[in-house]
Amino acid sequence: MAKLEIENPIVQVNNLKFYYPGNARALHGIDIAFPEKQVTALIGPSGCGKSTLLRCFNRMNDLIDGCRVEGDVIIDGENIYNRNTDIIELRRKVGMVFQKSNPFPKSIYENVIYGLRIAGEKDRSLLDERVETSLKGAALWDEVKERLHESALGLSGGQMQRLCIARAIAVNPKVILMDEPCSALDPKSTARVEDLIGELREDFTIIIVTHNMQQAARVSDNTAFLFEGNLIEYGLTDQLFVKPRNKQTEDYITGRFG
Amino acid sequence: MNPAFLKKVKRNDRLARWVITIGGMAIIFSVIFILILIARVSLPLFLSPEKALRADFQLEQAQAQQVATLGVDEYLETGYLVDRTGRFDFFTVADGSPLDSVAPAGEDTQRRLLTVDSYGRLNHALIWDDGSISIVQVKFFPFFDAQNNNQRSIRHRVEVLGEFPAPESGMPVRSLARSDGEERQVRVDLFADGHLQATLQQREESFLGDVEVTEETHTLSRKSAGAVTALTMSHNGNQLYIATDAGEIERWDLSDSEDPVLLEVVHAFADQRKITALDLVFGDVSLIVGDARGELTTWFPVRDEEGVWKLTRIHQLPGHNAAIDYVSPTLHDKSVLSRADGRVQISHMTSERLLLTIDPPGEKIATYALSTRGNGLITLSESGRVDSWELDIPHPEISAKTLFGKVWYEGYAEPSWSWQSSSGTDDYEPKLSLTPLIFGTLKGTFYAMLFALPLAIFGAIYTSQFARPRFKGIIKPAVEVMAAIPTVIIGFLAALWLAPLIERSLGSLFLSMILVPAALMISIALWQAARKIDPLKRVERGFEFLAVAPVLVMAVAIASVLGSGVESWLFAGDLKQWLFTETGNRYDQRNCIIIAFAMGFAVIPIIFTIAEDSLSNVPPSLRAASLALGASRWQTVWRVILPSASPGIFAGTMIGFGRAVGETMIVLMATGNTAIMDLSIFNGMRPLSANIAVEIPEAPVDGSLYRTLFLSAVILFVMTFVVNTIAEVVRQRLRAKYGRF
Numbered sequence: 001m002a003k004l005e006i007e008n009p010i011v012q013v014n015n016l017k018f019y020y021p022g023n024a025r026a027l028h029g030i031d032i033a034f035p036e037k038q039v040t041a042l043i044g045p046s047g048c049g050k051s052t053l054l055r056c057f058n059r060m061n062d063l064i065d066g067c068r069v070e071g072d073v074i075i076d077g078e079n080i081y082n083r084n085t086d087i088i089e090l091r092r093k094v095g096m097v098f099q100k101s102n103p104f105p106k107s108i109y110e111n112v113i114y115g116l117r118i119a120g121e122k123d124r125s126l127l128d129e130r131v132e133t134s135l136k137g138a139a140l141w142d143e144v145k146e147r148l149h150e151s152a153l154g155l156s157g158g159q160m161q162r163l164c165i166a167r168a169i170a171v172n173p174k175v176i177l178m179d180e181p182c183s184a185l186d187p188k189s190t191a192r193v194e195d196l197i198g199e200l201r202e203d204f205t206i207i208i209v210t211h212n213m214q215q216a217a218r219v220s221d222n223t224a225f226l227f228e229g230n231l232i233e234y235g236l237t238d239q240l241f242v243k244p245r246n247k248q249t250e251d252y253i254t255g256r257f258g
Numbered sequence: 259m260n261p262a263f264l265k266k267v268k269r270n271d272r273l274a275r276w277v278i279t280i281g282g283m284a285i286i287f288s289v290i291f292i293l294i295l296i297a298r299v300s301l302p303l304f305l306s307p308e309k310a311l312r313a314d315f316q317l318e319q320a321q322a323q324q325v326a327t328l329g330v331d332e333y334l335e336t337g338y339l340v341d342r343t344g345r346f347d348f349f350t351v352a353d354g355s356p357l358d359s360v361a362p363a364g365e366d367t368q369r370r371l372l373t374v375d376s377y378g379r380l381n382h383a384l385i386w387d388d389g390s391i392s393i394v395q396v397k398f399f400p401f402f403d404a405q406n407n408n409q410r411s412i413r414h415r416v417e418v419l420g421e422f423p424a425p426e427s428g429m430p431v432r433s434l435a436r437s438d439g440e441e442r443q444v445r446v447d448l449f450a451d452g453h454l455q456a457t458l459q460q461r462e463e464s465f466l467g468d469v470e471v472t473e474e475t476h477t478l479s480r481k482s483a484g485a486v487t488a489l490t491m492s493h494n495g496n497q498l499y500i501a502t503d504a505g506e507i508e509r510w511d512l513s514d515s516e517d518p519v520l521l522e523v524v525h526a527f528a529d530q531r532k533i534t535a536l537d538l539v540f541g542d543v544s545l546i547v548g549d550a551r552g553e554l555t556t557w558f559p560v561r562d563e564e565g566v567w568k569l570t571r572i573h574q575l576p577g578h579n580a581a582i583d584y585v586s587p588t589l590h591d592k593s594v595l596s597r598a599d600g601r602v603q604i605s606h607m608t609s610e611r612l613l614l615t616i617d618p619p620g621e622k623i624a625t626y627a628l629s630t631r632g633n634g635l636i637t638l639s640e641s642g643r644v645d646s647w648e649l650d651i652p653h654p655e656i657s658a659k660t661l662f663g664k665v666w667y668e669g670y671a672e673p674s675w676s677w678q679s680s681s682g683t684d685d686y687e688p689k690l691s692l693t694p695l696i697f698g699t700l701k702g703t704f705y706a707m708l709f710a711l712p713l714a715i716f717g718a719i720y721t722s723q724f725a726r727p728r729f730k731g732i733i734k735p736a737v738e739v740m741a742a743i744p745t746v747i748i749g750f751l752a753a754l755w756l757a758p759l760i761e762r763s764l765g766s767l768f769l770s771m772i773l774v775p776a777a778l779m780i781s782i783a784l785w786q787a788a789r790k791i792d793p794l795k796r797v798e799r800g801f802e803f804l805a806v807a808p809v810l811v812m813a814v815a816i817a818s819v820l821g822s823g824v825e826s827w828l829f830a831g832d833l834k835q836w837l838f839t840e841t842g843n844r845y846d847q848r849n850c851i852i853i854a855f856a857m858g859f860a861v862i863p864i865i866f867t868i869a870e871d872s873l874s875n876v877p878p879s880l881r882a883a884s885l886a887l888g889a890s891r892w893q894t895v896w897r898v899i900l901p902s903a904s905p906g907i908f909a910g911t912m913i914g915f916g917r918a919v920g921e922t923m924i925v926l927m928a929t930g931n932t933a934i935m936d937l938s939i940f941n942g943m944r945p946l947s948a949n950i951a952v953e954i955p956e957a958p959v960d961g962s963l964y965r966t967l968f969l970s971a972v973i974l975f976v977m978t979f980v981v982n983t984i985a986e987v988v989r990q991r992l993r994a995k996y997g998r999f
Contacts, residue, residue, distance in 0.1 A: 058886060065727065092888035102879035104898055105996040115887040118897065151995070164883070171887065 009033035010174060010205050011057060012074040018052055021066035026052045028229040039197060039206045041220035043213060045257060048226040050209045054177050058094040059087055076174060095168035099180040101160035103152035108144050111152045111163055115171035130170050138166035139196050158189025165196065178208040182215065194219050213253055217241050225249045293975055300969035307613045307651040314645045315354030322642030327374040327382065329627045331398035334634035334646060335412045342370045344384055346416055351646045362416040363392040375434045378493050379589060379630050383435040389424030391445055393437040425455060436495035444495030444512060448486050454478040458515040474515045481523045482506040488536040499545055501533035509569055524569045535585040539592050539607055541685035543668045546594050548582025554596050556607050558668055572666050575605040576612035588632045592687055593654050595628060602626055608665060608687060609657040618645055653962045661692050677933035679953055679963050690966045694933040698943030702925050703918040705850040705939060706857035710914060714865035715907060722873035723895050734870060741863035749927035752856035753848065757928060761847045764833045766821025770814050777813035781806050837940060846941040848930035856924045861914040868913065872906020873899060905992035912985030916978045922947040946974045
């Protein structure tokens, strides 16, 4: 299997196996590491386990009753599947943006500071400042600064997704997981979010699941190709798309299946 | 697609649309129709009384001047005039054609009538100019002629109830007399020098048939300063009221033949106006006072702080523009007739409504008589015209004030909201205040919701957000089955099992209210600590209740064991007695604790189910978003799930509220049905719904009670309608705010 040598990875996955209820194994021992402050794309056909893998990084799979995890996921030097892991702490460190934008039925302002509010932050000036920096970080500030206290549900689809990104970056995570963030957006909004991902790379480590290989090629530094619960190939995006070393990878990116 | 098939699809589509539209409209119309039906029955309560001139005829001037009084039967068929010789001339009301004439007190051409003092059911005290008095009664009865095709006619008879000879002390200026027709007769005379004399005759018949008549004559020494202007006596001759031209009223008790007692002298009016007319309202409790200023008031004795009965001004009825010269009661309710300047007014004492004014144009009424049933009035005007009026006063006692306001009922110590629709006696006045019933409905609903709302909503939150799906799969259908229990069974259990149980173990109940939450807190704290130990770590989340349940059961057990001990230690052995003496709360067995449990039990399933559904329907993506941002489960519930589910929770609450407002069987069986206005949780109430169920079988159709019950049904309908409308409006608002879901 192809390996990418990474120094000081922020996320290190060792022999990760994941079982859905009923002992259905979805990941068959994944070994992968993610470099800091780079964008890594996870690609693969439907059902290959890329989203499951992504959700292992902030233990969102815990919500599924009866699932089971084997192996280690070490984030920032800490195995998150330790018994002592504080899930709340973990999720503050590993933010997530979902496939379908899911702003809360609250004002734009309240949406952005939700993560701070639940952490007990009450300092008004700090909240105001964080709203501004986060919205600017998500390239949304200019569009919404006049209506911060209006309902977030009044935004367009693309704006909502950027709001969700602003909400994720407001708590200053180290890693941002993105689960097909553009799949429900029109091409124009997609372009904006892709631009945004490029900007966010400066400050955050981004792991993005995508169906869209052009998108993976456009936004990511590294790409991992998963197939049927196995990591087939992992390398620099430029190399993987131009000169795949694996037959399955080549078939997939040339559109022979998917 | 096959065009024929396409046509069929379109036709079915159209058909379905029509059926749905018609069904929906039918529901709306039937609801409106029901409301109209109910409202239509109660509407006549508020219609104005009506009068109709049925017949009139003219007497000759000479004859008219001879008329001392007149009367009419209750069928408005036969009337009579009493002339100055004491002759009763009967006539047909319809055309005035004369019937027979009777002189019950004898054909004495020498003596003439001074006045006639009429009272009760066609009783007349004929006061002669020689000082003697004859008390006569006219009786009418229907007669069915067997020979003549059972044709009905009204026959009459005049009976002499009693006689008084002229007083020995001289000729009185004014007299009145009463006789009960059997044992006792009383006459009171006012003499020219202003003193009064009472003659009390007691007739006793021994069992051998010997009749012994004892007569006592007493001079009544007045304490009032003014000249006597009006007198009246109760039907049985026991109470005497004397009024003066200086606004004073004396109240005498003549029940003891040997010792008449002056009970009190009341300075009725601060401006010392002349009192011009007195009589007693039907039932002989309230005194009608008409004065020279045309004001009409009613009075009755009320016990003051020292326990002394004092004649107190209670109602002010619509007055006249001139001095009132005559007042009289009706004979079946608490209405009052008054005459001033030739016009007659009928008003009702309790509702203080002016019912009718009899004011024939160009005529002045000299004498009038009301039929016994109050449905007819016959008037003789000064010009000699006799008019007979048909009156329709269906609900004189009903007004907005008597239905909703505080009313000072006869015999009550103060104005009150009171529901007491029937009693054993004929002269009983129904008290139909809806306020205590509305209050009862709201009170029962309040306590039921106080108990049900937290349980149902927290239960729904737990089941939808914290419990394992397997557990939810058991609990939700189980709670929904609760809703299927007939409320009559819940009410039955509450009244016959729960109420005595709680009464017996009130101390334990309160103790468990302290112990259960305390035990819960302690066990949660212990559980948190114990969870760090290895084997307990593996207990799945969502099964914590298994650890807590035994603790709660134990807390309840301890409370039930220690209950009586705590009662004797802190509350002198009896918590109910302690509550009464220390806080003034009376403990009824059927009280709002029972209602809270029983009605709460009935509304919990509705609120729970709707709340649980709306909580479960919050998109999982929102929950995921919140959790992914590092929120705990509780934070997610509180900040995201609850606001998003709030329209549904609110709707469930309001539907539960509407159910509690309309709930009948439970409250009927478990409240005690006392129409009181007391918020205390330790006594019951009487809600609108139970009241309707209790009273409608016994309410005479189209009577005031019947219509008032229908009015209370309209109020109940409107209450639930308003609650549901508000609920829907608020729900829509919440939905607009929280959701595209």
